[in-house]
Amino acid sequence: MTYILIAVIVILIIVIAWQYQFIRRRGHALEHIQRKLHVIMSEPTSEKVLVFTDDDSLIGVLNEINELLDFHQKSLAAHARIEISTKKMLSNISHDLKTPLTVVLGYLETITLDPGMEPSERERLLGNVHRKTLEVLDLIHQFFDLAKLESGDKDIPITKIYLNEICRMSMLQYYDILTTRGFKVSIDIPDEPLYVWGNEEALNRILNNLISNAIQHGGDGKELGLTVTGKGQEAFLSVWDKGKGIHELHVDQVFERMYTLEDSRNKAFQGSGLGLTITKRLVEAIGGSIELRSKPYERTTFKIRLRKINY
Structure with a gap:
């Protein structure tokens, strides 16, 4: 009977020691994951979290974390592309608005500074002002149409x-x-x-x-x-x-x-x-x-x- 109790105690000690080592290894792995996530989230990097382990539960968590990191990195890249595209778009819109508006102002100044201008010449310049103004309006309409399409605000029934x-x-x-x-x-x-x-x-x-x-x-x-x-x-x-x-x-x-x-x-x-x-x-x-x-x-x-x- 004594031998049986000793055997049971030894087995329990072995189980407890194994569990202790298992929990310790999992703790170290979780600490490593935490540190790695902090580095990845604080720096622009495409790294993934890698841990050598045979813990199936931990492997599942790591797979989900890496999928989430991949999604996060793709989102950041998409945001960066949109930001660059938006800056370029605003720059080009400013250019395309500035050009016809400058021409319009030039025509209007010419008309204002020359009160003795021939009616036919005045009519020609006013026609040019009208045409350039329509160009500006068309550009503005296109810009807002695109904004509505990209935001999903434009209703297009199928x-x-x-x-x-x-x-x-x-x-x-x-x-x-x-x-x-x-x-x-x-x-x-x-x-x-x-x-x-x-x-x-x-x-x-x-x-x-x-x-x-x-x-x-x-x-x-x-x-x-x-x-x-x-x-x-x-x-x-x-x-x-x-x-x-x-x-x-x-x-x-x-x-x-x-x-x-x-x-x-x-x-x-x-x-x-x-x-x-x-x-x-x-x-x-x-x-x-x-x-x-x-x-x-x-x-x-x-x-x-x-x-x-x-x-």
């Missing part, structure tokens, strides 16, 4: 829309401008009706932005087209031109806020840099996607994918 007709009407609005400027126009819209989920107002604006962009930046190719196709559960519409295109280094940037090519600051190519960003946000808001492919002076294509309605 309904069934007739894609063929919307595309035809959009091209017809520009047909006179295109023919006057000597463009060769190619329209490829199937006779078979294509219905998609979307928003007619949003799609009209998307097409207007893409067509006007092709005229403005791809006009030197003197050829512009619109193609509509349907396949399976998807419908596609493409606006293309054969102008100078966009270098492959810039393709991934054209949808960024306030991104403009270098020559977009020239008079012939001036733009706010908001049009394509708004276009992308509108496409996404109606459940679609947009991509750009460009080979200079061969074909530059903006292709939109929408959800097709089958019967």
